[in-house]
Amino acid sequence: MSAPLTFLVVDDSKLHHQMYELVFSRGSLTGSTVLHAYNGREGYTMLQAHPELTAVFLDLNMPEMNGLEFLARRRADGMQLHVPVVMVTTEDSPDDERRGREAGAWEYLRKPFQPADIERTIDRVRQSAVSR
Amino acid sequence: MTGDNAFAELIHEYVGECLPLAEQAADGFLDVERRWNGGLQVDDVAPRLKGLVHTVKGNSAMMGQSAAAEVAHAIEDLFATLLSDASQREPATLDLLLDGANLLIELVRNAASGKTDSARVASWAGAVRALLAGQSAPAAMATGTSSRRAAAEGAIDTVRVDFRRLDALQEIVGEAIIAQSRLRDIQRRMVAHLGFTEETAELDASINAVEKTTQKLEDAVMATRLVPLSGVFGRFARLVRDAAQSTGKQVRLDTVGGDTRLDKAIVDRLGEPLVHLITNAVVHGVEREDVRRSRGKSVEAVIRLSAASVSDGVILTISDDGGGLDADRIAERARALGLEVNSSATDAIYPLIFVPGLSTVEAVSSLAGRGVGLDVVASSLHAMGGSITVESAPGRGTRFILRVPVTLAVVRTLLFEVSDERYAIPLAHVVETVRVEDGDIHEINHRGVVLWRGELLPVVDGAALVGAGAVGGDAARKYTVVVHAGTRRRGVLVDRLLGHRSVVAKGLDPALGRTRLVSGTTIMGDGRVTCILDAQRLVDPLPAHAATALS
Numbered sequence: 234m235s236a237p238l239t240f241l242v243v244d245d246s247k248l249h250h251q252m253y254e255l256v257f258s259r260g261s262l263t264g265s266t267v268l269h270a271y272n273g274r275e276g277y278t279m280l281q282a283h284p285e286l287t288a289v290f291l292d293l294n295m296p297e298m299n300g301l302e303f304l305a306r307r308r309a310d311g312m313q314l315h316v317p318v319v320m321v322t323t324e325d326s327p328d329d330e331r332r333g334r335e336a337g338a339w340e341y342l343r344k345p346f347q348p349a350d351i352e353r354t355i356d357r358v359r360q361s362a363v364s365r
Numbered sequence: 366m367t368g369d370n371a372f373a374e375l376i377h378e379y380v381g382e383c384l385p386l387a388e389q390a391a392d393g394f395l396d397v398e399r400r401w402n403g404g405l406q407v408d409d410v411a412p413r414l415k416g417l418v419h420t421v422k423g424n425s426a427m428m429g430q431s432a433a434a435e436v437a438h439a440i441e442d443l444f445a446t447l448l449s450d451a452s453q454r455e456p457a458t459l460d461l462l463l464d465g466a467n468l469l470i471e472l473v474r475n476a477a478s479g480k481t482d483s484a485r486v487a488s489w490a491g492a493v494r495a496l497l498a499g500q501s502a503p504a505a506m507a508t509g510t511s512s513r514r515a516a517a518e519g520a521i522d523t524v525r526v527d528f529r530r531l532d533a534l535q536e537i538v539g540e541a542i543i544a545q546s547r548l549r550d551i552q553r554r555m556v557a558h559l560g561f562t563e564e565t566a567e568l569d570a571s572i573n574a575v576e577k578t579t580q581k582l583e584d585a586v587m588a589t590r591l592v593p594l595s596g597v598f599g600r601f602a603r604l605v606r607d608a609a610q611s612t613g614k615q616v617r618l619d620t621v622g623g624d625t626r627l628d629k630a631i632v633d634r635l636g637e638p639l640v641h642l643i644t645n646a647v648v649h650g651v652e653r654e655d656v657r658r659s660r661g662k663s664v665e666a667v668i669r670l671s672a673a674s675v676s677d678g679v680i681l682t683i684s685d686d687g688g689g690l691d692a693d694r695i696a697e698r699a700r701a702l703g704l705e706v707n708s709s710a711t712d713a714i715y716p717l718i719f720v721p722g723l724s725t726v727e728a729v730s731s732l733a734g735r736g737v738g739l740d741v742v743a744s745s746l747h748a749m750g751g752s753i754t755v756e757s758a759p760g761r762g763t764r765f766i767l768r769v770p771v772t773l774a775v776v777r778t779l780l781f782e783v784s785d786e787r788y789a790i791p792l793a794h795v796v797e798t799v800r801v802e803d804g805d806i807h808e809i810n811h812r813g814v815v816l817w818r819g820e821l822l823p824v825v826d827g828a829a830l831v832g833a834g835a836v837g838g839d840a841a842r843k844y845t846v847v848v849h850a851g852t853r854r855r856g857v858l859v860d861r862l863l864g865h866r867s868v869v870a871k872g873l874d875p876a877l878g879r880t881r882l883v884s885g886t887t888i889m890g891d892g893r894v895t896c897i898l899d900a901q902r903l904v905d906p907l908p909a910h911a912a913t914a915l916s
Contacts, residue, residue, distance in 0.1 A: 248382045345426035
């Protein structure tokens with residue numbers, strides 16, 4: 234991986250941000266830049282400012298604009314539609330995944346995930362980003 | 366537990382984030398319970414509550430905390446059911462929800478140590494599964510086999526019954542026992558009048574059969590009344606947290622044996638004494654942080670609450686690793702109250718904290734004070750046929766040991782007669798009965814003793830103990846009943862042994878006032894009221910008048 238990667242994590246759980254930091258500071262992702270947003274509104278502002286994002290990891294349940302509202306707003310505004318959004322869901326919520334895809338998420342990442350799951354997801358969104 | 370998890374190093378961040386969420390959820394569910402009980406809506410708070418539990422579930426799963434994740438998941442299911450089906454909002458189900466929230470708090474709090482009370486998790490999760498399977502059985506039947514099996518297991522094995530019905534059932538068993546002992550009485554009188562005849566023998570056999578059946582019935586009813594202690598235990602985590610917070614201390618509560626089962630009536634009555642003892646442990650038992658530091662102790666104090674079944678009931682202990690009891694101060698206060706303190710042995714001094722007026726700390730704190738002393742704790746335990754003792758090591762901590770019977774209702778007793786009065790004593794406290802021959806009773810320091818199994822057993826005259834009948838005179842009793850409680854033993858001299866009897870214990874009539882040695886009463890077959898003696902108090906160091914009555 235040559236080009237520096239930049240990720241936006243939108244999640245109201247501080248613990249999750251620390252988990253992403255951990256993953257992005259190791260292995261093949263070392264050196265990546267991580268931007269942090271703690272609710273959908275904050276995340277959306279950051280998305281507007283960062284067209285270079287490699288991917289957005291978007292939590293579903295958040296105060297002040299949840300994940301689905303974030304996606305709906307983005308579609309309505311036509312905002313950075315080239316940036317892949319990964320919807321982060323819980324393992325037992327297939328409905329959320331469907332709704333996320335319909336609203337414009339490219340991929341989904343199921344909790345609980347391991348570092349390797351994040352790496353695989355990033356590989357997939359980068360592949361599809363090239364082919365789109 | 367988290368050793369092989371990729372995020373194991375974030376365990377403290379996990380606890381830091383999830384513990385407040387779990388606590389908010391527990392508070393939220395309490396609010397929900399209150400509102401539902403008051404016929405109010407919860408629509409405005411339900412989504413946030415769901416979100417809290419969901420976040421804890423997700424985070425726990427991420428951290429490999431599978432027990433916490435499982436409990437959070439079950440809470441979600443249970444809450445969803447309660448939201449959608451108002452008919453499910455029964456006290457027992459709401460209790461289950463609150464227990465779950467408290468259990469979740471415990472699991473998150475202890476995540477870093479890797480300690481999981483898996484028995485408690487399993488019993489709680491089992492109860493939730495049974496409940497959910499029971500209520501959703503028809504729907505589950507139509508879907509997959511596994512859910513059908515789960516539904517079938519839950520639905521067929523479990524029936525929910527209003528506890529008042531079990532109380533009523535117990536009452537009926539009690540009446541049957543009283544009627545049966547009346548029959549037995551009549552049969553004995555017939556034998557006395559008529560001698561053994563074919564009829565009395567037949568009657569004897571029939572009554573035997575009835576007694577056996579009643580016994581089985583009693584055991585079966587008893588079994589339905591048993592509930593695990595985990596329900597009450599669960600509520601103490603918050604109590605400790607709140608008490609610690611308001612006193613500026615760091616205190617952890619460890620619980621062991623939450624799966625120990627007792628009659629619900631006893632579990633309910635245990636709540637208040639335990640709250641008192643645990644609050645006491647936090648407020649008075651545990652030292653301030655600076656004191657702990659200077660003593661080389663960890664800043665975080667540990668209060669341990671444990672329960673275990675023994676043959677005749679359940680033993681609960683509440684121990685802290687605080688400063689221990691101050692024997693000098695207790696003795697001083699006892700003297701100030703006008704009590705005689707003859708011994709400097711801590712064994713003699715520590716029990717004085719249960720004397721009315723003694724344990725009320727001068728600076729009454731808003732929490733533990735409440736004007737209630739340990740004497741109230743002790744008397745509520747005695748009232749349920751239990752006992753409380755205390756052990757302490759200066760600088761190392763204090764332990765309260767509570768013994769409670771498994772049930773309140775039916776007590777197996779030994780019936781005896783002394784100076785023409787009948788008394789019952791719980792069989793669980795009787796070691797054996799021994800015939801007294803002339804010259805068996807010796808006197809040492811004005812106290813009577815008998816040689817029993819190679820040891821000197823202090824004895825006391827039954828009549829003197831209970832303050833009945835004429836003392837002295839021809840007090841040549843024929844039997845010694847060897848009573849034990851805790852670590853002590855004592856012989857009680859009686860006239861006649863009347864045999865074993867299951868009796869239905871009734872509380873003491875308040876009109877009788879505080880009767881030192883009597884824990885309750887019962888109605889015998891002939892309608893007479895008989896006192897049930899309190900074994901714990903029988904073996905306590907003697908009041909002077911009873912000890913000297915022998916000489």
